[in-house]
Amino acid sequence: MSLNPKRTVAELKELRALTGDENGAQRVAWTDTWLKAREWFASKLTGLAVEHHYDAAGNNWVTLPGKSEKALLIGGHLDSVPNGGWLDGALNVLAALEVLRRINQEFQGRPPVTIRLIDWADEEGTRFGRSLLGSSAFAGTATIAADRVRTDHDGTPLEDALRRCGVEIDRFPEAAREQKNAGAYIELHIEQGPVLERMGLPLSVVLGTKGVERHAITFHGQEAHSGSTPMNARHDALAACAKLALEIRPIAGKHSDAVCTMGSVKTFPGIVTAVVGRCEATLDQRDLDPAVLAAMFREAREASERFAAEERCTVEWSRIWQIEPIAFHPKMLDLCDEAIREVVGASHRMPSGPLHDAAEVSRAGIPTVMMFVQSLGGISHNKIEDTREGHLELAVRAFDRLASKAIAFLSEASL
């Protein structure tokens, strides 16, 4: 009917012009620019007979009541990283808006099931280091005690930043009430990786989000003068760390979709004239299979201990964060696959390495699936993040099909 994917692209550009600068998108959650983006979004709802409110965690709910209270949730997030791209998060929200408009029109304001669009609060977690903040509150997995003491770069406590936006952190758990009647959840997102571009495919089904083991690893050696310390007398913490940086690759390589990344290395004292006495690194490991993830963690840890011993150093591990793999709903995967095939002919199934709010929704037991659209160069969280406009339009079409299939699925289920 009146689905207009070109409007989605135009609105994405409008949002970019409003909330971006020469360095990219600046819609960091709990900032004025983010609030401006939400205000702009609210203005787009004029003329739709929708109920609109913010929940106790700051998630933005737009509800089009249907014949059944059973609800299809369609989510995304308007917040971005600093100097971010124009599509990450915002594509989902604006594609969902277009789908909502189409449904509203097709069913003359009264679809078979209730349709709820959500703009999740603080998916990125950039400012306070806690991603999926709003969706975890929805899922009942929020960690208030740990999160309330977080501060941003300027020392502003999370609690104060949220209060400024009308959110009381003590009331966070009340966001879980929004789960009521939720029947299914769908989310469209850019891939943020190079797989689809390499395969020459515009769209894919997302099997789930990979589990993550994220650790800080510290090798302790002995600081020593670079000129006076013979090679065989050294306890070089960097050497032990370098061995691990290389070893994580064969550890990941045994499993087709697994990834292991050492993203940060810091050397102490870190001067040109001293053997490294202490080396701090981070390790991020991901896979969709919990057994693979556990094996990779164990192997990396064992390797680090072996390398530390070889270099007469010691090693300490401390977990930064972890999340289990989240597999999306089998029936929803099939619906997504069908929708993609109907629009572009060929589909593909792949796990998501990045986390998404959909993982939290799925954890809450709501049948969930995501759809990926190709990213150019696999680049995201950067102003040069991009997707061909033709692909964006195909994505909106396929996502709309998925919505229809999900509505049909929920209608049958509620019979």
Next chain:
Amino acid sequence: MSLNPKRTVAELKELRALTGDENGAQRVAWTDTWLKAREWFASKLTGLAVEHHYDAAGNNWVTLPGKSEKALLIGGHLDSVPNGGWLDGALNVLAALEVLRRINQEFQGRPPVTIRLIDWADEEGTRFGRSLLGSSAFAGTATIAADRVRTDHDGTPLEDALRRCGVEIDRFPEAAREQKNAGAYIELHIEQGPVLERMGLPLSVVLGTKGVERHAITFHGQEAHSGSTPMNARHDALAACAKLALEIRPIAGKHSDAVCTMGSVKTFPGIVTAVVGRCEATLDQRDLDPAVLAAMFREAREASERFAAEERCTVEWSRIWQIEPIAFHPKMLDLCDEAIREVVGASHRMPSGPLHDAAEVSRAGIPTVMMFVQSLGGISHNKIEDTREGHLELAVRAFDRLASKAIAFLSEASL
């Protein structure tokens, strides 16, 4: 005669109490604490018939005129790194003072040759990143144009800090006038490495100072999301750097005294969720043989290019600093060897990895040698830097013998 090595130890402790704190020695050049150390040192000259002045580069000269104008120079430095040890530099100055007292007494103020004690200005170069500042001015190798624009951590220009201490940087080259009549130079220093302790020897002859090639190396890859970028699609700058960190060891290992050190690694963006897009490292390579040094530099550079290519990265090198190997004077080496054997029975010859003012003096064509005394644990530039007091006393005795032999050598030479 009246040589009193215990007095040297006592004076070192006095200086420590005056200019150190709970974190170690704080005699950073061009600071008030350093000036206080120099004032204290000047007070120790009372009663000696010496001429005392600061040269155009701030080097502190104490001259005991002899029958011949030909001079034996005995040097050290009172400046320290921040949080430094009690011996590095100061041992040389106070041992030289004790030797000067002995000579003054033995020859009733009129030794066969002139004796000149020098406290070099700013050996460490900690505050402005330029070591051997005073001795390079003496040697005529000062680099004023490059150095005058240096600033410290607080933005104070080198030029201003020196002026506050009565030194005009434009007059620096005049310090070379002090070379007049210089016949030989001797310097006692703690080893700052573990070699003598491992060999069970208190003292050694220093063959010379190793040449240094010091480079900044930057690997450029492609920043990418740790979750969405397959292992085989990465351009991981850290992986290339890790390979080099390990490869420099076999490169050094081919040569008995050579060392190669990667002291600093920095990762960009350096976050747990991103493949490293840029990795900056430092490499410090040292050997006494210029051919070995050149070969090690070439091999490291070639290896880095190979590793960059393997990881689909690029690599850039930029020289931070270099100095050629400086071999000390053959006759002076023999005299030092004899002096050590006479006092402790056994000697050893080894190159110095760390640089010393003696290298600059040697560059000026003055017959030079250094003597090392054992360091405990090989640790220096740290408050726990230490040497057994018995070894310090043996060092003062052997150094005094070396002075006598050097005086005899100069007396013969001037006949």
